Amino acid sequence: MKNENSIKVGIATERMVNDEFIDAWKRAENDAIEEKEEKLYYLTVKTLLSALSDKRLILLQTLRHLGDTSIKALRGCAKIT
Numbered sequence: 001m002k003n004e005n006s007i008k009v010g011i012a013t014e015r016m017v018n019d020e021f022i023d024a025w026k027r028a029e030n031d032a033i034e035e036k037e038e039k040l041y042y043l044t045v046k047t048l049l050s051a052l053s054d055k056r057l058i059l060l061q062t063l064r065h066l067g068d069t070s071i072k073a074l075r076g077c078a079k080i081t
Helices: 014-029 045-050 054-066 071-080
Strands: 008-011 039-042
Touching: 008 045, 014 039, 039 045, 054 071
Parallel strands: 008 039
Antiparallel strands: none
16 A cells, blocks of 8 residues: 555635535544545635745646656656756
């Protein structure tokens, strides 16, 4: 089994976040949680973008373009750009 740490960042309404929390709570009560999930939601695109510097936004775009990759491959990519 791989030891992967990841966090999902996205945009969601307050209602969506509340519903997801309630669902997770119910699954925890029933011991039905299979894997840990870490998520960070912003309420609007504007608030998400305000939290990111230009360099971080470029980094996220690069990571999305590369897909699953190793730290060593990322380091090589950083030396090229």
